Each structure stands twice: as structure tokens, then as C-alpha cells.
Amino acid sequence: MSPRPPRSPAGNSRASKPGARARSAPRASASTARPAPTAGRASDKPGDRIAKLLARAGVASRREIERMIADGRIALNGEVLETPATILTSLAGVTVDGKPVAAPEAPRLFLFHKPQGLLTAERDPKGRPTIYNALRNALPPGTPRLMPIGRLDLNTEGLLLLTNDGELKRAMELPANGIPRTYRARAFGDISQAELETLIEGVTIDGVNYGRIDANLERRTGRNQWIEMTLTEGKNREVRRVLEHLGLKVSRLMRLSYGPFALGDLPRGQASEVRQKDLEQFRRHIATRGGWR
The missing domain is CATH 3.10.290.10 (RNA-binding S4 domain)
Structure with missing residues (x-):
């Protein structure tokens, strides 16, 4: 199995409800x-x-x-x-x-353990709950408006990063920067490690090209297996589509890490702020190396 990215220490700095927009x-x-x-x-x-x-x-x-x-x-x-x-x-x-518009604050980064059943959106026309409903209780008073870095779909749980800095958001989402995201999927069906290893060269599904994926079979119980996958593009529903292409049906999907920031034992529905020195170290790493190396 490929090594899991190390967890970034998270401090208890002050944080809050994302700010609501005023009327136009x-x-x-x-x-x-x-x-x-x-x-x-x-x-x-x-x-x-x-x-x-x-x-x-x-x-x-x-x-x-x-x-x-x-x-x-x-x-x-x-x-x-x-x-x-x-x-x-x-x-x-x-x-x-x-x-x-207030003067820009220093960039801040938060880890949030997103539960299943929440949309990664500010609001939903159908009235379904969003991450911002949960963040009202997860973040302490004083947190600036936060934006999600990437997305997790409705039924995907796990690590969601949030920031008040649009430039940091863009840098972390940019495929060219190659920042790895690691997921764990529970899937039903038959698959071998050899089949999973073919994904290291990428795969094309219905005309969509998916880049290098490092996939490892963790354990199997009957026809259910847990598979860990690390990728760098983060295309829409990428993990689910790739595993379905291999004949598997995903019943649970969790993101474990994004770059050096790991979910660890952060409780479901809770948030924690990354220490400023860890965030600055990461930003310097990306700036000086031109991406994740």
C-alpha cells in the first residue's frame, strides 16, 4: 500500500459562521x-x-x-x-x-469532517442541507467566510478543506499542481490487485481521460472490499466512475487526505483549524516548487 500523507497538526484558533451575502x-x-x-x-x-x-x-x-x-x-x-x-x-x-469589502485577512485553512447527506454548496434550491448548516455549529465565533477547496458529493464523506483565501483555493484545486487526494471506498464485486494496478497508467471512460491513480486493495470480506485510491485530478465523481468501470458498486466513499492534510480522528461534523506555521510551510512548498513534488 502506498504511504498515507502525514497529518497536519491543527490548532484551536478562533473561527465562525460563514458570512451571508447581503441583498443585491x-x-x-x-x-x-x-x-x-x-x-x-x-x-x-x-x-x-x-x-x-x-x-x-x-x-x-x-x-x-x-x-x-x-x-x-x-x-x-x-x-x-x-x-x-x-x-x-x-x-x-x-x-x-x-x-x-473588508481588507483581506491572513489566509486560513480548516479541516472539516463532512458527513454523508450534505451538499458542498452555499444553498440548495431543493432545500436540502448543505455543509454550511453544519458549519454554523462546527466553527467558533469570528471565523471569516469560508470557501470549500474542491467538492465532495452528497453521499461522500470525509475530509473537506475550507479557506477564506481564493488564491489558496485555486492553487489547491489546480490539476497542474498535482496535489494528491486519498480516498477509501467500500465496493461490492470482484477485483484483483493486478486489475487495480492498471489504473496507474490512467484510464479513459466514455471519452473522459482520468490520469494516474494509485489503487490498493486493503481487505476483502466476501464480495465486499475496501480499496484505497490516491489521485491528483479530482474530476467529478472520479472514484465512483472508475470503480464502476471496473465492475464494482461503491456503497461507501470517504476522503482521507488532501495534500499533507489528513482527516485523522477528527469527529464527524466537526472542524479544526490548521496551524498558521503549517499552512505557511505548505504555501511556500507550492510556490517554490511550482506544484506538489
């Missing part, structure tokens, strides 16, 4: 919504795109921020922005849904 501010008409004079483009001024700055401040991911701009929810000095290409040196004068 009235959208300006196309004739009045002009770019503010203090905004520029990459070729004109130094600075960063507004989506990058807002992601760093923990408002949302870059892609979500681009959608928010398209919906007229973000303004600068009272003028509704029309393009995510706006370049700024700070978030002074920027509002989201009519509320000023």
Missing part, C-alpha cells in the same frame, strides 16, 4: 454604468484584476466573482462594474451587493 444593490442601467476613473486595464496601470483581489479577500472564487460582475453585483466608487478586466491596486471603494 440596484443595478445601474447600461447608459449610466461607466467604468470608474480610478480603474484601469492591465496594459495601463500596475495592480491586479479585481477578481483576483476579491478572491484573495475571500469574497468568492475568481469564476464566481466574474459571474457576480456580469450580474451587476460589484461596484467601484458607486459605479457598477461591467468587466472583470478592471485593474486595481486595492479594494478601496469596492462594494459587493452594496456592502464595502
Whole structure:
């Protein structure tokens, strides 16, 4: 069996409910919504795109921020922005849904033991419970708004990482960075270790290419077996689809680790914050090596 990534120590720092968004501010008409004079483009001024700055401040991911701009929810000095290409040196004068954006906090990272039956989403049109329902009780007061790093589907349990920093979220989700995720699956059917080892070269299923997967048969009871799998892409329902392709039916799936951060003995439904020194060490590792090596 391949070695399991080491568990990162987690301290008891202060933490809270993810912040709720305010009501959308009235959208300006196309004739009045002009770019503010203090905004520029990459070729004109130094600075960063507004989506990058807002992601760093923990408002949302870059892609979500681009959608928010398209919906007229973000303004600068009272003028509704029309393009995510706006370049700024700070978030002074920027509002989201009519509320000023607070200065970015230091990046923080939390481990959450997600139970089955929770959606990895902020809200659900069907009214099903989400991770944020559980996080209200799992996080101490004072935690900034948190975003999930990757997703676990409704019936998958285990380690879910959450951060207030959009850049950290993006770096950890980026397939090019090759950050390993380890899962344990209980599956019904017949499979051999030799068959599992063919996944080390990747596999194509219904036109979708899945990269290298390190899979090990842990134990077998009758036709039920526990299989540990480590992968780096994290495509939608990847573990389930690969095992179903091999003729197995998954009855339970748990994520054990993500990079160096491990679920360990964290109780179901509880959260714990990664110590700042461990987070900074991980960020330096990714920045200096250009990914997970």
C-alpha cells in the first residue's frame, strides 16, 4: 500500500459562521454604468484584476466573482462594474451587493469532517442541507467566510478543506499542481490487485481521460472490499466512475487526505483549524516548487 500523507497538526484558533451575502444593490442601467476613473486595464496601470483581489479577500472564487460582475453585483466608487478586466491596486471603494469589502485577512485553512447527506454548496434550491448548516455549529465565533477547496458529493464523506483565501483555493484545486487526494471506498464485486494496478497508467471512460491513480486493495470480506485510491485530478465523481468501470458498486466513499492534510480522528461534523506555521510551510512548498513534488 502506498504511504498515507502525514497529518497536519491543527490548532484551536478562533473561527465562525460563514458570512451571508447581503441583498443585491440596484443595478445601474447600461447608459449610466461607466467604468470608474480610478480603474484601469492591465496594459495601463500596475495592480491586479479585481477578481483576483476579491478572491484573495475571500469574497468568492475568481469564476464566481466574474459571474457576480456580469450580474451587476460589484461596484467601484458607486459605479457598477461591467468587466472583470478592471485593474486595481486595492479594494478601496469596492462594494459587493452594496456592502464595502473588508481588507483581506491572513489566509486560513480548516479541516472539516463532512458527513454523508450534505451538499458542498452555499444553498440548495431543493432545500436540502448543505455543509454550511453544519458549519454554523462546527466553527467558533469570528471565523471569516469560508470557501470549500474542491467538492465532495452528497453521499461522500470525509475530509473537506475550507479557506477564506481564493488564491489558496485555486492553487489547491489546480490539476497542474498535482496535489494528491486519498480516498477509501467500500465496493461490492470482484477485483484483483493486478486489475487495480492498471489504473496507474490512467484510464479513459466514455471519452473522459482520468490520469494516474494509485489503487490498493486493503481487505476483502466476501464480495465486499475496501480499496484505497490516491489521485491528483479530482474530476467529478472520479472514484465512483472508475470503480464502476471496473465492475464494482461503491456503497461507501470517504476522503482521507488532501495534500499533507489528513482527516485523522477528527469527529464527524466537526472542524479544526490548521496551524498558521503549517499552512505557511505548505504555501511556500507550492510556490517554490511550482506544484506538489
